[in-house]
Amino acid sequence: MRIAYFDGFSGASGDMILGALVDAGLHLEDLKKSLSGLAMKGYTLKARTVHKGDLRATKVDVLTDSASIPGGLKTLADLERILHRSRFAEPLLQKGLKVLKRLIQAEAKAHGVSPGRLRPHGMDPVDTLVDIMGAVVGLHLLGVQQVVSSPIHVGSGIKGLPAATAELLKEAPLYSSGITQELATPTGAAIITTLTEDFSPTPLLTLHSIGYGAGTVDLAQGLNLLRVLIGEPLAIHHPYQTDRVIELETNIDDLSPQIYEHLMESLLAAGALDVYFTPIVMKKGRPATQVSVLATRTHANDLLNLLFQETTTLGIRIRELARAKLLRIERTISTSFGKIRVKITERGTGRMDAAPEYKDCKEIAQRTGLPLRTVLDQIKAEARNVVRSLGRKY
16 A cells, blocks of 8 residues: 655645655656646646755646636635536545535635635635645555645744634644744645545655655745655554554652552543553662553543643653554343343454453352353353354354
């Protein structure tokens, strides 16, 4: 699987994205040919080599001819009608429409008008549409199957971070170094946030090509460039499901042992995937406890705050981890003890296992007076028989 990783260390704009793709090996003539499917004339694509500081980059410009622009192009919503009349493969068309709709909705909210009445505010609608479809088509021509991005560097203040851009970057990681110039444009933000499947540090890649796309701004600090890395993921080949989780970890040597039970319960109730405590020895031979919490990105901030509130820690380590998982579903099955919840897992060999829900088994042991181990063993045996009858139909 080929991945494109956008490194937004200096923001992102439509022309920077196109420039980065062309610089990474996308042939401009191939892009022009593919964009001929747009039901719109009045523009020309040009690419040139520029230098930003000591780095060479590609600047792609969309030159528009106002005399050739369709007369009915009054609002940004008119661009949707143009796209619907255009000739692109259906998956590419739908991606382009998704980017465009998100851009229109963000601009409409920022300016307080309905999407159907939204007029271009300092935007060239032709340039916008070419940037969007150019990015979608360009990634396709380069064989990219997944887009990953870094956190996006944005400017500060109203001019540095326009309202529409801020709206589009909701739920996406961003940061600012205090630069008051606009680094991420609404079009760039719409493309990146719509096409990106994951925001993360640079993934493990076998790198095939690198591209630098230049923006129009000259910065007093830093370079107005967007970098794209294109390659194949360095991954162990396996049949398992994968995802990414956040690990929060801290070492504590001065917290009452009585609090740890409450801490674990609170973290799990707040959305932690797992919580575990490890006894460790710190400097000067002090015994301590290492608190480890696994979480989704959605819950990570809440859990971080909870750790600071509930413990004496002065600092927490944060890591993003890749995780391989067995295919797992939950079922309720009939057993000699009644209805019991079980987790059914399938291993890479095709072998299926079933594990009964501990709480259900504990309740049965308390109700019947049987040893808990006996209840667990008997239900496991009955669950395995049920799983065998299910085969792969579960």
